[in-house]
Amino acid sequence: MSKFFLSAILSMCSLTALGQFGMARKILPPEQVDDKMKEWFTDAKVGVFIHWGIYAVDGTVESWPMQDGVKQAKAYMTQLNRFNPRNYNPEKWAALFKTLGAKYVVMTTKHHDGVALWNTRQARALSIPAHSPYKKDIIAPLFNALRKEGIKCGAYFSNPDWSYPDYPRYTKDSVRYDPARVPDRWARFISFYKGQLQELMKGYKPDLLWFDMPEYNADMMQAAATRKMLLEENPHVVINSRLAEHGDYNNPEQDLFAARPADKYWEFAIPVTEGKWGYRAGMNEASDPGTLITLFARVLAQGGNFLFDVGPDGNGEIIPAQTKCLEEIGGWINKHQEAIYGTKEGIGFEVCGFPTTYSKDSAALFVFVPHGNKVVNLNGVDRNITASIIGSGTLVPAKSGGIPGCYGWFTLNIPDQEEDKYMTVIKLTAPSGKPIKQRMKGGYIE
Incomplete structure (x- = not known):
């Protein structure tokens, strides 16, 4: 067992669910979300996370190279001009996830780099259909394939958008403006932000929204109004904790606790290839299935769901090592499903x-x-x-x-x-x- 996974098992806090950057994420009281969560989320247990975007072209870290400086950000964004996954086969992906035993899949619809994987109509937005050689919507074919397999569809959506001209942060050494001093620009970003979410809700009807990395507080992000808007479109949509203070469940990542987190509803996500959420150049390995099964069992025992994360390559293929790992785990899950689902x-x-x-x-x-x-x-x-x-x-x-x-x-x-x-x-x-x-x-x- 690797030191990484051993530390995941043995370390961290015993009482409070901590998230990215070690900060506790506040969520809504369970009595406000119980009915919705019991519809499917509490019994799902097994899910898949997919990190896929332009970063798969060169196999770079997803979005974060943009923070190394303006020059690096521009170099990173050239991958948009070369994104053309000719072997993308969502039916094949869905069949693999069905073999695993997944009950829901969360797909990155837009990471921090601001590149939408659907044909967003918002002004000054970047997207795969409009700006890449691929010219096609990524999300609709995948959601259709998943639903044919009876799998719920989740949409990952980044709170920040480092490419959008009216988002304050661009790189670590290039901030566009201070929202407190230029509120009109911030208001334009929030309008853009909500507009893209409405597109996802109306066009793709996700069962779950997985927000990521809030860089501003709930008031600035208008989290209460955003939640209200989402529930007006679909009262049953499940929302994670990173819609600041207005989520239904908590989702620590890569941290496993000595005792169960305090939250009634929670989910644990970890990459199938150690330390790599998305595809990296030359990546051809995956973790030992037994290690992941051991972590999975601990999460089940503490009442959580488990997201197995994969990162398809620039051609649109899930690498053989990750495929084999998921198939092995799926065989084990199928054998023991009585002890897993609905428990x-x-x-x-x-x-x-x-x-x-x-x-x-x-x-x-x-x-x-x-x-x-x-x-x-x-x-x-x-x-x-x-x-x-x-x-x-x-x-x-x-x-x-x-x-x-x-x-x-x-x-x-x-x-x-x-x-x-x-x-x-x-x-x-x-x-x-x-x-x-x-x-x-x-x-x-x-």
């Missing part, structure tokens, strides 16, 4: 040291055991249970301890032939069909 967070790592999830009615408890661990000790759980291996249904005898008839501890030994090459999942049920409970601090946790 809720488990009873805590202190029970057995491994991630767990509950079925909706708490009548089944699922234990995720990483490869190489064949002995599972459970503490303080009702001993009147049946244990079986997900996938084969093989029963695993429980060797119990403690006082007969009381909650105590017991051990499960995974047979060699039943061990999954990535992660074995054990299903615990009570013969009575009643919820599996754990005794802690004098009470019961269902």
